[in-house]
Every structure is written in C-alpha cells, then in structure tokens.
Amino acid sequence: MPHIQHFKIMKNKTLYFLFIIVFFHSCSKDDDSSENINNFFNGADSSASIEDLVGVWSIFSAEFEGEKAEVPINYAECGRDFFVYSRNGTYTEYIYQSSSCDPQISKLEWELNNGILTFTNSLGQTDDFVITKLNSEELVFKVRFDVDEDGELDVFILTANRYIPEELDLVTNTFNQNSDETFENLLSFTWGAYDGFNSFNRYEIYRSAGENCTKANSELIATITNVNTTEYTDLTPPAAESLCYYLKVYTDKGLLGESNYYGVHPSFFIHIDPISLNEPVVGDNNISLSWEPSESPYFSHYEITVSNFGEGSGSGFQEYPIAEIDDIDVNAYIDDNPPYLENPFYKVYAHNIFGNKSTLRDSQSIGFWEVPFKRKEVIDYKKILSLDVDSEEPIVYFYGELSGNGITGVNIRRYNYNTQETESISDIPPQTQTFSGIKVFNSPENGKELLIQQGLELHFYDATTMEFKYAIDPEDVFNFLDFTYSPESDLWILASGSEIFTLKRDNTNLSLIDSAPHFTKHQGDIWHRLFVLSNNRVLIGHPNEPNSIVKSLDDNGLIVSTETVDFSIRVLNNEKTLNNTFAEYMLDAVENRLYNTDTFQQIESFEFPNFPTATSTDGVKIFGTNNDPDWQVNTDSPYKREAIIYDRNSKLVQEITSIGYPHFIFEDYIGNIISISTGFKKESLYENINGKADIFIEQLDLP
Numbered sequence: 001m002p003h004i005q006h007f008k009i010m011k012n013k014t015l016y017f018l019f020i021i022v023f024f025h026s027c028s029k030d031d032d033s034s035e036n037i038n039n040f041f042n043g044a045d046s047s048a049s050i051e052d053l054v055g056v057w058s059i060f061s062a063e064f065e066g067e068k069a070e071v072p073i074n075y076a077e078c079g080r081d082f083f084v085y086s087r088n089g090t091y092t093e094y095i096y097q098s099s100s101c102d103p104q105i106s107k108l109e110w111e112l113n114n115g116i117l118t119f120t121n122s123l124g125q126t127d128d129f130v131i132t133k134l135n136s137e138e139l140v141f142k143v144r145f146d147v148d149e150d151g152e153l154d155v156f157i158l159t160a161n162r163y164i165p166e167e168l169d170l171v172t173n174t175f176n177q178n179s180d181e182t183f184e185n186l187l188s189f190t191w192g193a194y195d196g197f198n199s200f201n202r203y204e205i206y207r208s209a210g211e212n213c214t215k216a217n218s219e220l221i222a223t224i225t226n227v228n229t230t231e232y233t234d235l236t237p238p239a240a241e242s243l244c245y246y247l248k249v250y251t252d253k254g255l256l257g258e259s260n261y262y263g264v265h266p267s268f269f270i271h272i273d274p275i276s277l278n279e280p281v282v283g284d285n286n287i288s289l290s291w292e293p294s295e296s297p298y299f300s301h302y303e304i305t306v307s308n309f310g311e312g313s314g315s316g317f318q319e320y321p322i323a324e325i326d327d328i329d330v331n332a333y334i335d336d337n338p339p340y341l342e343n344p345f346y347k348v349y350a351h352n353i354f355g356n357k358s359t360l361r362d363s364q365s366i367g368f369w370e371v372p373f374k375r376k377e378v379i380d381y382k383k384i385l386s387l388d389v390d391s392e393e394p395i396v397y398f399y400g401e402l403s404g405n406g407i408t409g410v411n412i413r414r415y416n417y418n419t420q421e422t423e424s425i426s427d428i429p430p431q432t433q434t435f436s437g438i439k440v441f442n443s444p445e446n447g448k449e450l451l452i453q454q455g456l457e458l459h460f461y462d463a464t465t466m467e468f469k470y471a472i473d474p475e476d477v478f479n480f481l482d483f484t485y486s487p488e489s490d491l492w493i494l495a496s497g498s499e500i501f502t503l504k505r506d507n508t509n510l511s512l513i514d515s516a517p518h519f520t521k522h523q524g525d526i527w528h529r530l531f532v533l534s535n536n537r538v539l540i541g542h543p544n545e546p547n548s549i550v551k552s553l554d555d556n557g558l559i560v561s562t563e564t565v566d567f568s569i570r571v572l573n574n575e576k577t578l579n580n581t582f583a584e585y586m587l588d589a590v591e592n593r594l595y596n597t598d599t600f601q602q603i604e605s606f607e608f609p610n611f612p613t614a615t616s617t618d619g620v621k622i623f624g625t626n627n628d629p630d631w632q633v634n635t636d637s638p639y640k641r642e643a644i645i646y647d648r649n650s651k652l653v654q655e656i657t658s659i660g661y662p663h664f665i666f667e668d669y670i671g672n673i674i675s676i677s678t679g680f681k682k683e684s685l686y687e688n689i690n691g692k693a694d695i696f697i698e699q700l701d702l703p
Contacts, residue, residue: 039155040130040142040144040153040155041116041128041130043130043132043142044114044115044116044130044131044132045115045131045132045133045134046114046115047115047134048112048115048131048134049112049134050087050112052134052135052136053085053112053131053134053139054085054086054087055084055085055162056082056083056084056162056163056164056165056197057082057083057084057085057139057160057161057162057163058080058081058082058083058160058161058163058165059071059081059158059159059160060159060160060161061158061159062156062157062158062159063156063157063158063159064147064154064155064156064157065154074096075096075098075099075101077099077101078096078099078101078103079096079165079166080163080165081093081094081095081096081103082094082163082165082197083160084197085110089109089110089111090107090108090109090110091107091108091109091110091119092105092106092107092195092197093105093106094165094197101168102168102170103168105195108120108121109121112131115130115131115132115134116128116129116130116131117129117130117131117141129141129142129143130142132157136162137161137162138159138160138161138162139159139160139161140157140158140159140160141157141158141160142155142156142157142158143155143156143158144156165197167196167197167198167251167253167256169249169256169257170192170195170196171191171192171193171194171247171249171256171257172191172246172247172248172249172256172257172258172259173259174190174191174192175189175190175191175245175246175247175259175262176189176190176191176262177189177190177262177264178190178231178233183233184269185269185270185271185272185273185296186233186234186235186270186297187233187234187237187243187245187264187266187270188231188232188233188234189205189231189232189233189245189247189262190230190231191203191230191247191259192230193227193228193230194227194249194251194256196251196256198251198252198253198256199251199252200227200250200251200252201225201250201251201252202223202224202225202249202250203222203223203224203229203230203232203247203248203249203250204220204222204223204224204247204248204249204250205220205221205222205223205224205232205234205245205246205247206218206219206220206221206245206246206247206248207219207221207234207237207243207244207245208243208244208261209237209238209240209242209243209244210240210242211241211242213242213243213244213261213263215246215261218244218246221234221236222234235297235298236297237266237298237353238353239300239353239354240266241265241266241267241354242263242264242265243263243264243265243266244261244262244263244264245261245262245264246258246259246260246261246262247259266298266354267354267355267356270298270352270354270356271352271356271358272294272296272298272299272350272351272352272356272357272358273294273295273296273350273358273362273365274350274358274359274360274361274362274364274365274366274367275291275292275294275302275348275349275350275358275365275367276291276292276364276365276366276367277289277290277291277346277347277348277365277366277367277368277369278290278291278292279369280346280369280371282371282372282373283334285336285338285375286334286335286336286338287334287335287338287346287371287373288332288333288334288335289304289332289333289334289335289346289348290331290332290333291331291332291348291367292331292365293328293329293331294328294350294358296350296352298352298353298354299328299350299351299352299353300326300351300352300353301324301325301326301350301351302323302324302325302326302330302331302348302349302350302351303321303323303324303348303349303350303351303357304321304322304323304324304325304333304335304346304347304348305319305320305321305322305346305347305348305349306319306320306322306335306338306339306341306344306345306346306347307319307320307344307345307347307368308341308344308345308680308689308690308692308694309345309690310345310360310368310370311360311361311368314689314690315633315689316633316634316680316681316682316687316689316690317634317635318633318634318635318680318681319347319635320339320635322335323335338373338375339679339680339694340375340377340378340659340660340677340678340679340680340694340696341378341679341680341692341693341694342373342374342378342380342403342692342693342694343370343371343372343373343374343692344370344371344373344692345368345369345370345371346368346369346371347360347367347368348367348368349367374693375696376420377420377696377697377698378679378693378694378695378696379398379400379413379415379422379693379695379696379697380402380403380422380693381398381400381401381402381403381693381695382400382401382402382403382404382408382688382689382691382692382693383400383401383685383686383687383688384398384399384400384676384685384686384695385399385400385401385410385433385437385686386398386399386434386437386438386452387399387437387438387664387676387685388437388438388439388440388450389666389668390440390448390463390669391669392442392448392669393416393669394416394417394418394668394669395414395415395416395417395423396415396417396676396697397412397413397414397415397438397440397450397463398412398413398415399411399412399430399437399438399452400413400695401688403691403692403693404691405690405691406691408691409429410429410430411425411426411429412425412426412429412430412438412450412452412461412466413425413426413466414463414464414466415697417674417697417699420696420697423464424464424465424466424467425466426461426466426467426468427466427467427468428468430452430454430459431454432454432455434452434453434454435481435526435527436452436453436481436482436483437452438450438451438452439451439452439483439484439485440463441485441487442487443485443487443490443505444490445490445505445507446460446505446507447463448463448464449461449462449463449469450462450463450466451483453480453483454471456473456474456477456478456479456480457471457472457473458471458472458474458483458510459471460472470508472505472508472509472510473510474492474494474501474503474510474512475503475509475510475511475512476501476512476515477494477496477501477503477510477512478496479496479497480494480495480496480501481495481496481497481526481527481528482494482495482528482529482530483495483530484530484531484532484538485532486532486536486538486553488532488534488536489536489553489555489557490504490505491503491504491513491553491557492504492505492510493530493532493538494530495518495528495529495530495540496528497522497523497524497528498517498518498519498522499515499516499517499518500515500516500517500518500530500538500540500551500559501514501515502514502515502553502557502558502559503557504557513556513557513558514557514558514559515559516551516559516562518540518549518551519540519542519545519549521545523542523544523545524544527542527543527544527571527572528540528541528542529541529542529569529571529577531569531577531579531586532579532581533550533579533581533584533597534581534584534597535552536552536553536554536555537550537551537552537553538550538551538553539551539565539567539586539597541567541568541569541577542569542571543568543569543570543571543572543575545568546566546568547564547565547566547567547568548564548565548567548568548569549562549563549564549565550562550563550564550565565600566600567586567588567595567600568588570588570589570590573629573630574611574629574630574683574684575589575590576589576590576612576613577589578612578614578615579597580615580619582617582618582619583615583618583619583620584596584597584598584619585597585603585619586600587612587615587622589611589612589613589624591605592605592606592607592610592612593605604648606622606646606648607653608624608626608644608646608653609622609623609624609625609626609644609645609646609653610624610625610626610628610644611624611625611626611627611628611629612624613625613662613663613664613665613666614664614665614666614667615667616667617667619648620647620648620649621645621646621647621648621667622645622646622648623643623644623645623665623666623667623673624643624644624646624665625640625642625643625644625662625663625665626640626642626644627639627640627661627662629683629684630683631683633681633682633683633687633689634681637681639661639681640661641657641658641659641660641661641662641677642655642656642657642658642662643655643656643658643662643665643673643675643700644656645665645673645702654702654703656673656700656701656702656703658675658677658698658700659677659698660675660677660678660679660694660696660698661677661678661679661680661681661682662675662676662677663675663676663677663678663682663684663685664676664685665700672699673699673700673702674697674698674699674700675697675698675699675700676695676696676697677695677696677697677698678694678695678696679694679696680694682694
C-alpha cells in the first residue's frame with residue numbers, strides 16, 4: 001500500500017479518528033461501476049508536471065463527503081509523516097511508528113500521465129491517484145477506499161504541502177565490522193545504505209591509530225560516492241597495535257551524521273594463511289626452496305627457518321631463522337649453508353604487519369618439508385655412548401646408536417676427522433651397553449686394539465679394521481666394573497665392587513697376578529673407576545666415596561702398598577675427573593681444581609672454562625666450554641658456539657668461535673685443537689633428539 005495517514009474529520013457533527021489507507025485491492029478495477037470510475041477520474045489536472053511533483057510532501061488536510069479536517073502530527077518529536085517523489089520514478093513514504101522516530105519506509109514506482117498518478121508495486125500490481133491541483137507548493141489529489149466496507153469505493157481528497165523534514169541519521173549506527181567469513185582476516189566494515197529523501201552525496205571513512213583513539217587525530221582514508229557501496233576494506237593500514245574507524249554520511253544538505261569509533265586490535269584477529277611450500281630440491285651442498293606467494297594485503301615478510309622437528313614439537317625442539325624476505329613476490333630461496341643436521345625440517349612462514357605469522361598447515365597448504373639431506377661431515381649417530389681419541393693418528397673411535405627413530409642398532413667406528421670419513425665399522429657390534437666405555441690401547445705384543453666390556457668378558461677389536469678379534473674372560477675374576485692398561489708395566493688392571501686385580505696378557509689369555517680389596521663399603525656395581533698414575537701406581541675411586549685409594553705395583557704386577565688419598569672422583573651426571581699423566585695432575589672438573597698425583601695436594605684452581613673436557617698433552621692448557629649441560633635445551637637456551645681454552649702459564653682465557661656447539665674439546669697428536677660438536681644444541685653427546693644425527697668433528701682455528 002502506498003501510504004498510511006492519520007487525521008481527524010467531522011462527520012454528522014461527531015468527532016472520529018479515521019485511518020485513510022490506500023492499498024492494492026484484491027479485486028480488479030473493473031469491479032468499480034462506470035459511474036464511480038468516471039466520477040473519480042473527472043477533474044484531473046492534465047497540466048500537472050513532473051517538475052512540480054518531484055520533491056518532499058506531507059498531507060496537511062483531508063476531505064470526505066464535503067467535510068474537511070486537518071491532519072495532525074502523530075509524534076511531535078518526530079515531525080510529520082511524509083512522502084517523496086523522486087526523478088527516477090521512485091515513490092518513498094516515511095511513517096513514524098513511535099516516538100523513537102524510527103520510520104517505516106515503503107517504496108513504489110510511479111508514473112504521471114495527464115494528471116493521473118499510477119503506482120506499481122514489486123508484484124506488478126497498480127493503483128491510481130488523480131491530481132486535481134498541483135503547483136510548486138501544493139498538491140491536491142483524490143484517492144479511493146471502501147472506508148465503510150459497504151462494497152463501494154469512497155473517494156477522499158487529500159491536500160499535501162511542500163515539507164522540509166528534519167532527516168534522521170539511520171545509517172551511521174549500522175557501521176560495524178564485516179562479519180562475512182570471507183573478510184575474517186581483513187579490516188573490513190559494512191553499514192546500511194542511505195535510503196533518505198535527500199540526494200545522497202558521499203560516505204567517508206576515517207581512521208586513527210593508537211591506544212587512545214580520538215577523532216582529532218583521525219585521517220580520511222576513503223570517499224565513496226555510490227550510495228549502494230556499503231562495504232569498505234582497509235588494505236593499507238599502519239602497523240599499529242590498535243586502530244579505530246568511523247563513518248560519515250553526507251547528502252546534498254551537508255553532513256547527515258557520523259558514527260562512533262569502532263576500535264580493533266588487529267593482532268588479535270588478523271591472521272595470515274599458511275604458505276604452500278613446494279618440495280625442496282637438494283643440490284650437492286645446498287637446498288633450494290620455492291613457495292606460492294602470500295595473498296595477504298598486510299604482508300610484512302617471509303621467514304625461512306630450519307628445525308629438528310616438523311609442525312609439532314618435542315623435547316629438545318629447536319627452530320632457527322636462516323633468512324627473511326620482505327618482497328611478497330620473491331618466492332624462492334637457496335640455502336647454501338645447510339645445517340649440520342640430518343634430514344632437517346625447512347619451514348616458510350608469512351608474517352603480517354601486526355606481528356602474526358602463518359601456521360604451518362591448513363586444508364589447502366603445507367608450509368614445511370623434511371628434507372632428505374645430510375652433510376658429509378655429520379656422523380650417522382643420534383647419540384654417542386662412548387668415545388676414545390687416538391694419541392697417534394687423526395682418529396676418534398665412536399661407540400654410538402645409529403640415527404633414526406625407534407631401535408636402530410649400535411656399532412663402533414673408526415672415524416678420520418681429517419678426511420671426514422669413517423674408515424671402518426665393527427663387523428660384530430656390541431650386544432650390551434657398558435658403563436666402562438670403549439678404550440683404545442697399544443701394547444708391544446698385540447699392537448693397537450679397541451676394547452669393550454661385555455658382561456664378564458673383554459672384547460678385542462683390531463683398531464684399524466674394526467674387525468672383532470676375540471673375547472677374553474679374565475682368569476679368576478668373577479665380575480668387574482672397570483678396566484685399564486698400564487703401558488709402563490704392560491699390566492692390565494680390573495676393578496670389581498670390592499677388589500682390584502692385576503693381570504698379565506698372553507694373546508687370548510689374561511692371567512691373574514694379584515688382587516686386593518679396596519673400599520669396604522659396597523657402592524653398587526657401576527661407577528667404580530680406575531686411573532693409571534706414574535711410578536707404576538693405579539687409583540681407584542667412586543663418586544660416593546670422599547677419598548680415593550692408590551695401589552702401588554711392583555714390576556711383576558704385585559700390589560705392594562695401599563694409600564688412601566683426599567680426593568674424590570667425578571663420574572655422575574656429566575661430571576668428569578681428568579687425568580694428565582705427563583704433568584702428573586688430576587683435574588676435578590666440577591670444582592675446577594688441579595691436584596698433584598704424588599701428594600694429592602691442590603696445586604691450582606681456575607674459573608674458566610666452567611666445564612672442562614680435556615687437557616693438552618703437556619698439561620699447560622685446559623679445554624672446555626661454558627655451556628652448562630643442565631640447561632634446558634630449546635631454541636632460546638643460552639648455549640654458545642664457543643670453545644674456552646685456559647692457559648695455566650699465562651693465566652689467560654681464550655674464547656674460540658666454533659661452527660657447532662662444542663661438547664668434547666681436545667688437543668690431537670700434532671697439537672691441533674679439535675672439537676666434537678653438534679649442529680643443534682644438546683645437553684651432551686649422549687642425548688638423542690628426534691632420532692636425528694648432528695654430531696661432527698671440527699678443527700678450531702686459534703687466533
């Protein structure tokens with residue numbers, strides 16, 4: 001129905017409230033009598049022009065059966081109901097329903113022909129008004145309605161005058177963040193279209209940045225002149241923690257209204273989609289990466305990282321950036337310095353200007369790959385169970401667990417750190433782990449051999465070929481926890497939990513020479529340790545004993561004396577006791593104190609390195625690191641790629657930059673400083689992180 005008007009009229013000297021409602025009848029106009037039709041259309045002002053009709057009108061009076069009444073204002077705070085004829089053929093009426101002044105708005109299409117106004121609704125139904133008078137200020141027209149429901153249409157004459165309503169702002173209170181999921185990662189806003197009776201001019205979008213948003217410091221960022229464009233997405237915001245937006249609406253009459261600020265914290269909800277990383281290409285010693293460019297309008301940069309885990313994490317998880325690219329169209333990178341890590345995970349993230357970075361995966365994209373690559377230098381162990389350094393060749397002997405997840409097996413290998421090659425691997429691997437470790441000895445009769453304890457036997461390997469030679473069960477020794485060899489007297493010394501044994505070897509036989517008790521208190525069956533001293537002496541200790549025992553031997557291997565010394569060895573929890581036979585001292589690597597092996601009096605202490613690993617052959621230099629094995633291992637833990645060397649003569653400490661994280665620094669047979677390092681952080685060489693090999697040997701360059 002075109003419109004509803006409320007007004008008072010006098011009929012039969014009685015005051016009535018009458019609703020004049022013009023609507024589209026269910027019956028056809030043909031049901032009207034010809035007489036009514038002719039009477040209704042009589043008096044049409046054929047000179048009525050569109051120019052005079054266009055504009056805003058309100059009904060001020062109504063006439064029915066010769067009686068005329070003024071039409072009142074229903075809600076004084078709102079003003080009159082009114083209607084608008086627009087040049088585009090749209091008829092719009094505004095009827096206030098309450099004192100809140102929120103009008104009901106209805107629309108029809110209209111045409112004017114010879115004073116007859118024809119209205120058409122969205123269903124194609126029509127109705128007519130008859131203009132009897134029209135000028136620039138007054139519109140008089142006839143409408144029909146069966147007001148008394150007698151089946152006959154009654155004719156009303158309505159008089160409208162030009163009206164200038166106070167237009168209400170019904171737009172800016174609809175300004176809100178765009179809820180369409182397509183825009184969930186965008187700074188996008190929507191509002192209701194202007195549907196007023198004035199001529200639309202423009203929408204303006206303003207933005208300010210900072211915690212305290214004010215309109216005083218806002219800037220105009222968009223002007224929209226299409227009335228039906230009711231969405232704006234800010235594609236060029238500043239990289240601010242907080243942003244505020246508001247809307248202004250203008251008509252041909254000027255500013256209609258402006259919204260309140262809408263504040264957002266982009267870092268809370270503006271996320272960035274995962275990058276689709278293509279399968280990396282492995283070169284001789286490089287990794288080539290490529291990916292699909294980011295589509296985020298708020299892109300900041302790509303970050304390329306390398307990690308020992310994929311999208312998840314575990315104990316020892318580490319991830320390190322290797323490159324940043326701030327050009328969104330650069331979508332390739334070549335890593336010419338791959339990590340010292342077997343099968344590293346490469347990841348590509350996209351960051352936005354609000355500090356968020358992409359996840360590694362969604363239903364469409366994966367941003368990481370495990371790359372099948374290992375440097376030549378990296379040894380095929382996920383952890384080292386024991387090692388020994390050759391005193392005559394550039395060789396380190398490793399007893400380790402092979403890389404890979406799960407149970408992967410163990411072996412012993414001879415590794416040349418000059419050529420970075422494994423020269424030989426044990427043909428028969430050890431079957432049980434031993435706490436006494438592998439040891440290499442060079443005897444006059446049998447040459448260089450590698451030994452490992454297996455139960456009640458000593459297994460002998462050729463130190464060059466790593467071929468298993470034989471197993472020897474020491475005579476009359478029913479169990480032992482540690483073993484050593486004294487080249488000075490060509491004697492073998494073994495220790496059990498209660499006794500020390502001396503033996504003589506004849507190829508595949510170890511014959512008992514002598515035995516003697518040591519500690520009277522039983523300390524378990526693991527951590528007793530033997531150290532060969534000068535002058536045909538041997539020290540036995542246990543970390544739970546406050547003192548150690550020194551046994552003196554004669555040339556035949558008989559135990560001739562026993563001395564208790566004020567010195568306790570270190571074995572547990574990565575703690576060490578170092579023995580330098582040339583300089584005749586023992587080093588307590590926990591308290592950093594040196595003890596003379598004749599008197600066991602303290603001869604020196606030092607501060608750095610905090611964690612000594614070895615001494616120089618002449619005993620002058622002490623090698624180690626300041627990396628605490630008890631630190632938690634993660635990306636941010638304070639491990640350094642740095643070896644520490646203390647010179648006892650000059651009292652100077654050198655800090656030497658290393659390629660990897662040093663774990664065991666030693667001086668080799670020709671005086672080079674060598675480090676057994678890991679590419680990623682580890683508490684010790686014994687630690688396994690995600691089954692990956694990252695152990696290698698490097699020569700440190702002294703300044």
